[in-house]
Amino acid sequence: MSTKLLISNILCENNLTLSIAESCSAGGISSEICSVSGSSSFFMGGIVAYSNKSKRRDLNVDDISIKKFTEVSEEVAVQMSEGIKERFLTDFSLSTTGYAGPNGKDVGKVYISVSTPSKTEVKKFFFEGDRKEITDKIIEESIQFLFSEIKLHISNDK
Numbered sequence: 001m002s003t004k005l006l007i008s009n010i011l012c013e014n015n016l017t018l019s020i021a022e023s024c025s026a027g028g029i030s031s032e033i034c035s036v037s038g039s040s041s042f043f044m045g046g047i048v049a050y051s052n053k054s055k056r057r058d059l060n061v062d063d064i065s066i067k068k069f070t071e072v073s074e075e076v077a078v079q080m081s082e083g084i085k086e087r088f089l090t091d092f093s094l095s096t097t098g099y100a101g102p103n104g105k106d107v108g109k110v111y112i113s114v115s116t117p118s119k120t121e122v123k124k125f126f127f128e129g130d131r132k133e134i135t136d137k138i139i140e141e142s143i144q145f146l147f148s149e150i151k152l153h154i155s156n157d158k
Helices: 003-013 028-034 052-059 063-069 074-088 131-157
Strands: 018-022 043-048 092-098 109-115 120-126
Touching: 003 028, 003 131, 018 028, 018 074, 028 043, 028 131, 043 052, 043 074, 052 063, 052 074, 063 074, 074 092, 074 109, 074 120, 092 131, 109 131, 120 131
Parallel strands: 018 043, 018 092
Antiparallel strands: 092 109, 109 120
16 A cells, blocks of 8 residues: 555544645645545645745745755754644644755755644755656655654554
8 A cells, every 4th residue: 555545544534634835846745645535635735835935925934044044954844844734724744845956056955844733853865866856755755754753643642
């Protein structure tokens, strides 16, 4: 069974909801989650906050954090996941911010954050490949990270 189907089953069985804020993954995670039939029962929505303006306006990311740490940082990833969770009033949320390339420094550097009802976690990754390969890896790792945090929350809640 695919991970996205497992996520769907767990969220539906437990009447839990999800929202997603994407930057470097450009809507790919939301698309994967919504490819599962019945996802409208748990997926409340998402925002592709590609620009810093959108991160600030739509997700309440602090301008000071962007200036001090850059838009690709642990601090911004956490604020994105917490901001989307608050905006859509969901139990779980996920965010991505990173450099997919192909140009610039730190290509492949990515932060993924998952917010649960009890905590917010963030992971840093360095992916290699061209822009599509990096984006595909971001989507795959995000879904795996989300699944592990949902499972952990459910098992701790029982």
